[in-house]
Amino acid sequence: MESLIGLLVAAPLLGAAVLLCGGRRLDRTGHWLGTGLAFTSFVLGLVLFADMLGKDGEERALHSHLFTWIPVEGFQADAAFQLDQLSMTFVLLITGVGSLIHVYSVGYMEHDERRRRFFGYLNLFLAAMLLLVLADNFLLLYVGWEGVGLASYLLIGFWQHKPSAATAAKKAFIVNRVGDVGLSIAIMLMFVTFGTFAFEPVMNSVGETGEGKLTAIGLMLLLAACGKSAQVPLQSWLGDAMEGPTPVSALIHAATMVTAGVYLIVRSGAIFDAAPDAQLVVTIVGAVTLLFGAIVGCAKDDIKKALAGSTMSQIGYMILAAGLGPIGYAFAIMHLVTHGFFKAGLFLGAGSVMHGMNDEVDMRKYGGLRKYMPVTFVTFGLGYLAIIGFPGLSGFFSKDLIIEAAFAKGGTQGWILGGAALLGAALTAYYMTRVMLMTFFGEKRWEADAKGDMPHPHESPKTMTIPMIVLAIGSVGAGAFFDIGERFVHWLEPVTGFEHGHLPDGLSVPMVTGATVACMVLGVAAAWLQYGRRPVPAAAPRGSLLTRAARRDLLQDDFNHVALVKPGEYLTRGLVYLDHKLVDGIVNGTAAAFGGLSARMRRVQNGYARSYAVSMFGGAVVLIAATLLMRAV
């Protein structure tokens, strides 16, 4: 069984290598090769899963040591895999959703001449993401971590001829690099503290060291998670990342890669459990981001950017849950999985809509599409109901559990976090209803595209609708399946640990659930009043100050521009000037000084033999005088 773990990663990696190096002759078949290898990985994952189910909870983890990667005195990095329940969950999510999105992309990218390369990148992403979740130490995790960053960079910038796509890709990579600094420093701190950075020994010896160091490690890990999972303050790249093809947004920027930060925090749970200060910061980051993303999502007219805001917000929930410790880890992962289903489904639906609407993304130019795209409408609608937490659907279970756990943190903190989570639920319902109404209901507001073609909305081909249907089924059923009998919690418990949270006095579970549902209803109603009852204006109204700020992503880019980009530009320009004028100036100045001195000195050489004779004579006199003086002394 252990050897299968390596194959799990190797299959898509092989696909990436073949597709990227294979050249034009693979143009016709390459996408099926890529899809096939993704499915191979998924099947391998299922085989391992079946094997795992056959064992007892504590003995389920598999280890596979491939080779010693970097052996240096006192420093041992291994290429070794670890497959436990947490990794298994991710493996199934990644390969499952990944395979579906491969199938979808076959249809979506049909007319793109670089489709082979697109599948190569997708396979590269799968391999890197699997490496990330299967690594048994932080350094190997780092390889996967940057690998998914690279795949994300390549895929966001897939349509490189568009400057906006190239810029967005670069931005995503650089912002992620800031997070990587955090991961690097965390690994170095672990090495200095524990002498190793493999998961097991580090987690086992957490108790041997002081809280200060653990807090530092925790905060650095959080920085890394913020970069990858688009959490405040490193959130600015996710909205721009929507420049990539929609399947990429679905797979990488909704279902899998952006949740890597949650994985990192849950994986390092032992460190955070021993560092309450770091945990508190994690919950704050989660709460702030869940509101931030939701507010941004409410104002965007670009359907993908609205969904991106939503993704940010939902990951905020997960981070919040992960920051709550053992009472939240399992719920964070559970929400991650259900979110993987419904958000991937929503993005695929959005892609399907764009496919039918000449790649238009502005929802103000949609409207009334439910008749023209029935399958998309139904699957998108189920995803919508799941994300707003409609009772019985998967988002209801997973989000409700997180809100309960937030209240269960206790004290003022619990009330604030729980309140934020409730507010987030209302906002979620609002912006998702807005998306739903603007896209599928109301009047047709279609406009001709740049070439003058009016859109002719039509249902997408089967390769695209089938993945949407499968994901819709997941969005509907996954929550109930996981929650009934606390199945999911028991599955993860051996890895993440679990404690039942206790709600503060005066609160009970039905009350919280009721409040959540009430918030949802309020959000839906507000959106209906604004976008359902009245026709949607084709041009965006000016809006309040908050709306305008939210449209600009709450001024995050403006802030970065003023605080970082501009000073950076001045700094580099200043340094270039200084390097030329000062550092090189000293060098050239020295050269010029010697040159000038020589020009003066050469005047001594006037050509008159008698003046040379004088200098010789003078020299001789000086020498003799010096000799005599030395003798006298």
Add this chain to the structure above:
Amino acid sequence: MADSSFPLLTLTAAVPAVGAIATAAVPAAKRELAKRLALGVSLVTLVLAAVIAVRYDPNGDRFQLTESRSWIADFGVRYELGVDGIAVVLVALTALLIPFVILAGWHDADPTGKQSSRWRPTQGFFALILAVEAMVIVSFLATDIFLFYIFFEAMLIPMYFLIGGFGDKAHEHGEEEAARQRSYAAVKFLLYNLAGGLIMLAAVIGLFVVTNDQLGAGTFSLQEILQARADGDLEISTNTERLLFLGFFFAFAVKAPLWPLHTWLPNAMGESTAPVAVLITAVVDKVGTFAMLRFCLGLFPEASDWATPVVLVLALVSILYGALLAIGQRDMKRLIAYASISHFGFIVLGIFAMTSQGHAGATLYMVNHGISTAALMLVAGFLISRRGSRLIADYGGVQKVAPVLAGTFLIGGLATLSLPGLAPFVSEFLVLVGTFSRYPAIGIIATVGIVLAAIYVLVLYQRTMTGPVAEKVAKLPDLRAREMLVVAPLIALLIGLGVYPKPLTEIVNPAVEHTMSDVQKSDPEPDVNPVEAAHE
């Protein structure tokens, strides 16, 4: 150990030297023969270097395959060669890169038709490259300080002619200005390095005087001096040691180059052709960092310790300053040059962090930086030779017309920014960890360098390769077979050494241990010993 009867090391250095003379002697009409001869010679050298690497026994003596002959007996100068693990990998790197340099520069020195038929630039170009190779190899092999010094200085001569005599065919400021800037760059390179070398010469003589006073007979032999220091026969007074250290270090810091002695590098790399730029930064400059590790730390451990704070700060400044200036460049070759300055900062940081990880990382860094910069610079050179401009602004959308070129450029760039999975990551992380474990603050600040690296690489890629296709780029051909032959093996090496660096680390580790014992340092212990913790 290995039988000293067969002078393998001498042969390795002699092959390119003789090859240089033979190449230079090829008649003017037979240009292609000269190229093939040079390539053949460089490949033979590569085979010999591989033989050295195989014959070297990581568990054996510190210096192996040694050769020792009397040379200038009156001054104790000997012809002494020998390799330790660090020298083995650097000789291998040199021998590995030269064939690629030659292949990449295949047409760089073709006569332009204006010169008379007796003018033989092609022969000269390839002969000079082989001459540099021979001299660099001797510098890596020499265990006699005077012998090292001679070749350390002598390599300036062929380099001077390579920089001053051969430039890019097209120049955005016209031919005359190009010639003027080339000669400025060549003279700057020469004067800078000569100044460093002269100060080192004073220190070399000073060392001779010290050994002459204390050991009875003056010596330049590294092994003898190390032995004498270990036995306590040689006690250099603190001030003398510091002065001697500074003399050596100055020369190496110029060569490496370390801020603020770096300004010759952007000029030299910018004005010379891409293969020569690779020769400068990937091969010749490595002698500087290698010599810091071998001579500064080996001969003057206490003084090295004394100078560490200053050197670390200079290295840190180099890292950040080089990266920031790279971001601000408009000329892609100068950008790569400043990136190299940043990388040399990392190497020096690793050396003076005085930890096993730092030293192993610095050594690997030398190798990996050589390969990654070669890949990036050579592809940039291919691009420049197509479009006839070094200015980043003259490009755009190359990805659309030449996807393979763009892809290889990206991989070279990703290696430069130390993407995990590629070789430079291993070395950079080792350097950072090694630094962090002794000097956390410096380690953290240096880590910021990885963000800056991402900025300069990706901005370069974005401006040249993506976006709408620029006017004069539209008809650029993609990489040709010869160019693929240059780039593909380098990329394969970057990936191979990134995934499996063990063969290198195995050779390097024992040498690192020796160096650590020279400087009498041991690695900082972790707070918690996981093995013990597990037993409790």
Add this chain to the structure above:
Amino acid sequence: MNPVNYLYLAALLFTIGAAGVLIRRNAIVVFMCIELMLNACNLALITFSRMHGNLDGQIVAFFTMVVAAAEVVVGLAIIVSFYRSRHSASVDDAALMKL
């Protein structure tokens, strides 16, 4: 007679010669002054030879005479050819050796 007096004479002659070389412009006179300096040296050498009681100084003096003779040949030839081309024997007219 005290041999030191010869040394005084030699020093006097040498100084007169040196002053002549530095002050006079006429190449022939400068030349003669050089000869005077050489001969002053010869006198000093021979005096030393006498004082130390060995022949080293005299041998060197002979060498000096031979060299001086050779120098006269070359020097006069230069002066004559210079005079032919410039119609002057002034050393200051030959100031072309500057950068």
